[in-house]
Amino acid sequence: MGMSDVKAEVVAVFPNKVKIVVDDLENFRIAEESLRVGSYLKIADNENAVLVAIIENFQIQARDDGSQDYVIEAFPLGILRDQKFERGGDALAIPPKTVQPATIGDIRLIYGSSLPVKDRFCFSRLATNKEVEVPVDGNKFFNKHIAVVGSTGSGKSHTVAKIVQKAVGATGEYTLNNSHVIIFDIHSEYRAAFPEANFIDSASLILPYWMLNGEELEEFFLDTEANDHNQRNVFKDAVIQSRKAHFTGGEGDKNRIHLDTPLPFDIRDVLDHANFRNTEMVDSGEVYAASNKEKAGQPKLTQGSLYGRLTNFVNRLESKINDRRLDFFLGEKSKSISFEETLRSILGYSTGKQQNVTVIDLSGVPFEVLSITVSLISRLIFEHGYFYKRLRCAADPQEKINNDAPILLVYEEAHKYVPNSELSKFRASKMSIERIAKEGRKYGVTLLLASQRPSEISETIFSQCNNFIAMRLTNPVDQGYVRKLLPDSLGTLIDKMPAFKQGEALLVGESIALPSVVQIEVCAVAPASTDIPYWDLWQQQWKELAIDKIRDEWLRQ
Ligand SMILES: Nc1ncnc2c1ncn2[C@@H]1O[C@H](COP(=O)(O)OP(=O)(O)O)[C@@H](O)[C@H]1O
Ligand SMILES: [Mg+2]
Structure with missing residues (x-):
């Protein structure tokens, strides 16, 4: 039959x-x-x-x-x-x-x-039928924020690497095309997948502290929990004074300097000033009486209004300045690098080193400054987009394309920088990234967030994502969370999520003809796996460990 x-x-x-x-x-x-x-x-x-x-x-x-x-x-x-x-x-x-x-x-x-052929961007095939490529609309895909979610080991990093490799790989007739991707790499995975990339790690990163804006400066240098007005006022005044002292331009510009102006100041000036106020003795207006043989007639000094009140602040500043781990931020190099060089290096525009992909390896950045580091870099990229647009529109009021060199920012393990938490240690990065989530599109800055804990990511950010790649997700809380974000029209597709194989994903969004379960193509060059082959290793001969060298490395940081 x-x-x-x-x-x-x-x-x-x-x-x-x-x-x-x-x-x-x-x-x-x-x-x-x-x-x-x-x-x-x-x-x-x-x-x-x-x-x-x-x-x-x-x-x-x-x-x-x-x-x-x-x-x-x-x-x-x-x-x-x-x-x-x-x-x-x-x-x-x-x-x-x-x-x-x-x-x-x-x-x-x-x-x-x-989809017209020229708009097709393809990195996956239909899971039920591998002969069928599933293209997305490349413009719609990169123009809206992208979320890649899945339990650990489901294939997120591979997916991110595949997408970026395909995105930057379409060079056509150029040796260097106009794609721009910046990856925040928390586990040192991406250098392997992008050997040619502009690679920045904690040893080569130079991020001048003077580029921090007011909020970031306060978060980094002040004990914000203590909410101490004296400390804050002294700090602000000292920063502005130091900026003015180092400024070489005209008087008019100098008067416009404020706490947010990204111009150099010396943190040691701030420390000196705080020390001064903390130990200051002022003239009380009285003089010692004649009965005081030694000091008769001399002005009487009394403790200044902040005497002894800034001790914590002074100690805090000193310990930061002396912390070698923070050299990328506070060290000598961060004083001599210019605004322009900093921007060039994170955008992949350094002279002679132009690269489509910049990998910022954050694995060596101390946890307590991770948020501020990510915040500063993200904000610089966002503001770069903002000012670039202003320039373009000023040059041509009819300009339709705000940014002709648009950027994709990739955050691996995004719940670590933008958690659904009000804790102050995350405040800086959360604010910067939320701002990009809300306004980045206007300035040609799109986010790609990868996370194994979608329910722990800021909702403000997630609700702005328009393209979802949902891989195997086993945690019921996360499943429920992702379910809420996806359209109702998915039928039972979503019920398959817990059973996906490695590299399988539910692809949903405006950029795709219809929500589909796909298999992401295998990476040509894979990111470094964090899987350790225990069973293989344990069967090998006992390995000697250079514990002395490990100790040295430990102490070096
Ligand atoms: N698209 C894929 N096709 C086949 N295997 C994959 C694919 N993506 C990932 N894998 C396998 O799954 C493992 C874990 O992938 P990875 O991207 O590191 O997961 P995650 O980042 O979610 O923890 C990889 O080592 C690889 O062997
Ligand atoms: Mg991963």
Whole structure:
């Protein structure tokens, strides 16, 4: 019995479900393709409109004569008409006539027909059918923020690497194209995947503290929990004074200097000033009486208003200035590097070292300054976009493209910089990244956030994401959270999330023809895996450890 003899009938149509009864499941298939949950069906009502639906479940139904029917429930995806696919299933005239498994050609039409070839950006294939590439609209994909979520080991880092490799790899006729990606790499994974990249780690990073804005400066140098006004006022005045003292420009510009102006100041000036105020003795207006033989007639000194009140602050400043681990921030190099050089280095625009990808390896950055480091770099990139747009619009009021060198910022383990927490130690990075989430698009700065704990990421940020790559996710709280963010129209696709294989993902968003379960393509050059092959290693011969060298490394930081 061939396909044409199979009786397949639509017995019920609901807005989100089509029920089909088939008498012979064995032959109800195309060529060697067997049907399973996730396979596509096409349901025709007339010559040129075909409803495409995805199988959600099978059931067996016994007939009176002892034979069996198969009931298929399928979720309507959209209509194929004149070789074009449109989402939504309400255009089907009732009663539908024929039901057939979709051919590879049909499925390719679903994914390809709506997108001109030049707009296609492709990094995955259909999980149920690896022959079908699933392109996304490259402009829509990178223009909106992207979230990659999944439990550890589900394949997030590989996915991020694949996306970035493909994105920067389309060089066409140029040796250097105009793609710009900056990766915040917390586990030293990405150097392996991008050996050519502009690589910055804690040893080569130079981030001048004087580029911090007011909030960041206060967060870094002050004990913000203590909320001490004296401390804050002394600090502010000293920073501004020091900036003015180091300023070489005109008087007008000098008067405009404030706490946020990214101009050099010397933190030692601030320390000196704080020390001075902490030990200051002032003239009381009185003089010693004649009875005091030694000091008669001399002015009486009394403790200044802040005498002894800044001891904590002074100690804090001293310990920061002397902390070698903070050299990238407070050391000599950060004093001599210019604003422009700093910006060039993080954007991959250093002279003679132009690179599409910049990997900022944060693994050696002390935890207590991680937030401020990420905050400063993120903010600099955002503000770069902002001022670049201003320049472009000033040059040409008709300018339609705000930023002709747009940037993708990648945050691995994003819950570490932008958690759903009000704790002050995360405040700086959270503020900078939330601002990019809300306004970055206008200035050509898009976020790609990868996280194993989506429920722990700031909601402000997540709700701004328009493209989701949801990989295997086992934690029920995270599953529930992701479920809420995704559109209702996904049917049972989302229930598969806990069972995904490595590299499998639910791809959802404005950039894709329809939500789909895909297999991300394998990386040409993979990121460094954090998986340690215990079993292999444990079977090898006992290894000597250079504990003295480990100690030296320990003390060096
Ligand atoms: N697209 C993929 N195809 C096949 N295997 C993959 C894919 N992505 C990841 N893997 C495998 O899964 C492992 C874990 O991937 P990784 O990206 O490090 O996960 P995560 O970042 O989510 O912890 C990798 O070492 C690799 O072997
Ligand atoms: Mg990872």
